[in-house]
Amino acid sequence: MTTTRFAPSPTGYIHIGNLRTALMNYLIARKSGGEFILRIDDTDPERSKEEYVEAIKEDLTWLGLTWDRFERQSLRLDRYAEAADELRAKGRFYEAFETPTELDLKRKKQLNMGKPPVYDRAALNLSEAEKDKLRAERGAGVWRFKLIQERIEWHDGILGDISIDAASVSDPVLIRADGQVLYTLASVVDDMDMGVTNIVRGSDHVTNTATQIQIIEALGGKAPDFAHHSLLTGPQGEALSKRLGVLSLRDLRAKGVEPAALLSLMARLGSSDPVELQSDMAKLIEGFDITRFGSAPTKFDENDLFPLTAHFLQQQPLESVRAHIDALGVPADKAEAFWTVARENITTLADLEGWWTLCRDGAEPLIADEDREFIAEAMAMLPPQPHDETTWGSWTAAVKEKTGRKGKGLFMPLRKALTGQERGPEMAALLPLLQVIRARG
Template sequence: MTIAVRFAPSPTGHLHIGNIRTAIVNWLFAARHGGSFMFRLDDTDEERSTQAFADAIAEDLVWLGLTWDRQARESDRYARYAAAAAALKAAGRLYPCYETPEELALKRKALLARHRPPIYDRAALALGDADRARLEAAGRRPHWRFKLAHADIAWDDLVQGPKHFRGADLSDPVLIREDGRPLYTLTSVVDDLDFAITHVVRGEDHVTNTAVQVQLFQALMGIEGQGAVPAFAHLPLIAGSEGEGLSKRLGSLSVRSLREEEGVEAMALNAYLARLGTADPIAAAASLGELAAGFDFGKFGRGTPKFDADELMRLNAQVLHAAPFDAVADRLAAMGMAGVEEAFWLAVRPNLSRLSDAREWWAVTREPVTPLVDDAAFLAGAAALLPATPWDETTWGVWTKAVSAATGAKGKALFLPLRRALTARDHGPELKTLLPLIGRDRVLARLAGEVA
């Protein structure tokens, strides 16, 4: 069997870490088994879906490297959903209901008051042709429910293990709205059948949906004579650092804000979310292929994983510290570092948490700096001992050894005044690598207390 998975977001907002984790897990599972990854837009909610959000979702996937083999959007497939609905109606599995939202709410309230589950009572099945004609003449338009069989529903979940439901304990789901538009429960199943999706991987909040959809899969397969019920994997939902639930409307945790505002690297987010909630330690990975090679649903636990922004940023630093110059050269140039060379990158990358931090050190090596002068006499003496060019990584050691011998200064008393004068900072990259980048003229000027 060739593995086929799909990621099917609704373009009603920006992706947050919960949905992008689902995309990453689907992609890695497919890659691990040589399968295909489908990008499918669930865009039948026309009031809230926008092309701008659809484009943003695609951009996020491309940024992460989650390329797709197939693409579809549900708004192009209304005729197919109508045909499936017609077949279900003819088979007696889809029936019209005329209750208003207010009437349904009263029914649910009454059931809950009697400590009974709010399951639809199937009152609409008792309506005759005359009843339906009377209701429609009064302006009522039906919504359509799928008639569940009162049978056992079971599957072996790849994450949660054996799952079991009774059809009698579930409410007949609405598949078609009053305005005739199909809902997710129907469109998702039809798409999964038509595109031969073998594994549905999503959050555990869909478990009850899955129980309903298993019967819908079986009904359509029986009517159309083709297809197969996919395997299912339901991942525990990510919580915030304090255990709170996440929402795609929490912009602070959107993929876009993590990328554009927080400076998170794509491979840092990939590695973090791929291993969050698994038995694997969270550590930097060089590529999606490396993550895919170790992917296994058996590594996922049942507990609620918590998103830790600090841990993500530590991982982000690890990714940058291992990044080769070729991987960042164009991005550095786009930040205004024209003519940047590998020597600069190798000098500053061990001190970066975000790539944008490199701009600070570019300014130190290429732009005027106001030196911090603690002891002008000490700096003047150091300037007199400054080696002639050309400089390399040995220059700093030769120079500071000579300054120490002349002044008796050692350790912090030797190095900190020089660092503060040359960089106007107390900490930073090793000066043995930074010194040649600053250049002799700037060093002399800064030792003299001049802005240079």
């Protein structure tokens, strides 16, 4: 069975980059009839916040990305300790005591010599007495995984064949001096124990993947299938990472972006398939193909979400937005007519308020000086309320016959006088909804 996972750290809100990872893993699992795990990476007790755990669940639920299992790494610390002991017993785990300053000096020296800034494994040469002395002076050291210095190769679902020389990579720190288990170890142990078969994540994790493959093998496991998606940039190709804080899912939600718009864009962005609005999750799943994605940096523009949102809303029946319309105070007998008129002229649901304000309170007439006499004459001919959908046609025909105006010269001044706007819904449908017409004078 295909099993995928999304493993966010609860140190902030999910942003658009996180969503890309979550969605790809979700779609792979659902397309194969497999399992999707939500796994909270909360091994850092200082930075992890419960409010963010709940926010992650809320955001995924809003999008319709349901999970089959929920796991927390903070509840599995004993299991990670077991794995660490196993690595020690196999001679693949060693304690190192260098300070950050010492490591920095080593890196600078290596770079000056034209060598890659890789940890020199000096800790492997320490005697037990030397280790005891360093512990007494500095406290516990960090624990590093001893890489086998050979090429690590795998076929990546997006990048193709990958080969990384382990000798060009530092032995990764898996446990900090304060005892905190780092992502690299916790993730490997979880993926093995939970039967994860497929992992999609950002291309910035490629080196991590290489080291994790060796850790998995050292623990007797089989590496899952990896795919590394491209990183997002801004619309001009600029780095997006510094702006991700303003691109959280809840920020986009607050701006009125609909889940279907967000999912439709992110399920295709960076692939060779065109972006198409897809309101049906089943069809979104059916049309997803990880092999269609490329490795080049992918431009993301949040403005692309709004035409998709508008298109989605235009397709919705009244029942799907009735609660929103009721909250505006639209009378039940006018709700259907109002939604039919307004939905073609909104980008987000928040725009409905402006149209209902116009219908309920009328608008300040927008009348050019040269049109004042014409508007006064036309308004005197407007039948008394209530109006119906035939009123606009019969009224403008009568005005045209009397004044000789026609086309844009007839319709535009009347629209502006009634709505205060140059564009909007079809006037034949809007006029019956106008409860107040200020242009009558």
